[in-house]
Amino acid sequence: MSDESRVVCVHCGAINRMPEARNAQEAKCGRCGQLLFDGVPADVDAGMVDRQMTKGTLPVVVDVWAPWCGPCRAMAPEYEKAAKVGEPGMRFLKLNSDENQEMAARFGIRGIPTMLLLRDGKEVARVSGAMSSSQILGWLGQNR
Template structure:
């Protein structure tokens, strides 16, 4: 029997079980009824961030940003485009380093934007600086060869 995917809702933090045969793009959260994958990376709080990293069995890409950061704002449309290409095989979320200073400090964030890839609860890779959508997708696929088109 194939393993079910555990997908954490980026809106409420609810953990959802998705059978492999189910179309993940149509799936809704059992707790809040929002779509689990929308192609729009949610800006999460510390609790939802921790649940994404520790409870989901999907790879998670985190964009650490701040509202005053020009390169962060410039990268936002590219990050959203990357989410539209990578979801539902990979979860993309955003973390506002101004609002979530404790998490940013715990992650050792020294510059923004910083993008971190987690899988299996562990950091796999990180890169600082703005990227295009194509660069984000290639970076993820370079570190997770099982994520293909």
């Protein structure tokens, strides 16, 4: 097991090496200077999801949603609460299925909201439907 992680910056895509002993909450990107973790799920495009999956070592949680989806909007604050607790051990992302239809199709998304747990470039778990933050964290704990 390595004593460092590779963390991909959601702002610029740079790969940052993070020693395990370092306080990740205070860590900044070596390229753009932004905080690597701010407790808020990043709204990203398909390219950033791919980069997080393939270049980073953290588990990646992706909320696939759309702006017109009522349950998606209802779950958004709960997902944000879960991110505040789950970071920096995991990377929390939001993927708009309307703007990233090819990636949604690639993942076989049939309904939204759908959450995916990705590790080492592969999907390891998924769940559909709106959930509370405690349900999200429980699901992540079961599938970690």
